[in-house]
Structure formats: structure tokens, C-alpha cells
Amino acid sequence: MTKIDKKISDDINLISKIMEKNNLSELEITDGKYSYKLKKNYDENSQFISHKKSETKDNKQIKIEKTENSLKSPLVGTAYLSPEPSSKQFIEVGQNVKIGQVLLIIEAMKTMNEIVADRNGVVKKIFIKNEAPVEFGEPLVLIE
Secondary structure (H helix, E strand, O other), X not given: OOOOOHHHHHHHHHHHHHHHHOOOOEEXXXXXXXXXXXXXXXXXXXXXXXXXXXXXXXXXXXXXXXXXXXXXXXXXXXXEOOOOOOOOOOOOOOOEEOXXXXXXXXXXXXXXXXXXXXXXXXXXXXXXXXXXXXXOOOEEEEEO
């Protein structure tokens, strides 16, 4: 875990209360010096919190996860990591992928939408779990 100073901690607590009061699942705020993005973690019913200084590319997070270069969800739905429940996953961490390769499926309105790689590279992280709900813009897979 990254240690954060009192001002940032107080800001995060205030933003968390605003989210709770307004029943928000995600909120992003920039105050010129800092950017804050809070997002509820649906698996543990807690919040994913990150902050970074605007003038640097340094990303410090309470949960260290690199998401700025990740493939993000183009729609809201349920994510599936394999074509069928008993099938092998489309991808694994460490696997090489090519542009256009199917990475996962998102079911939305009873339609299965294939999510494909937008670049060639190696799968560094899979941010979602099988059969998990995903939101628009949520990080799905990190390919480097």
C-alpha cells in the first residue's frame, strides 16, 4: 500500500461521502494539482481509489494498478472470459495477442459483444473476473 498525506486522505474521505450521498458508483475530480478517481469495487463492496499529480505521469494508487493504457469497456454489461462456462479462457496473463484477437465477451441486452485487442502485445493484467458486471470505461485488460 502507498502512504498518502493527510490532505489527500481528507479529500478522498470527502469525495467518498459525496459519492455515498448521491448514490454514485464512480467519480473523477481534478483540482489543478491532483486528480482523484474513485470507483466502487463490486466484488468486495469497497471503493477503488487512485490519485496522481496532474503535472507528472507518476501514478500512485492505494491499489497499485496501471490502468491508463488498458483496454476499456465500450459498454455496460456482463463480462465473460471464455466462450462457454466449461471452455478455456480467451486469454491468460503473459500471453501474446494480436490486433483483432478476441479477448473476452461482454453481454449487453442479451447480445454477446466480442471485445478484441486494439494492439499487438503481451497481456500484463486482466482487471475483471469472469461473469462480473462491467461499466462503460472500466479497465478490462492491460496489453503492453
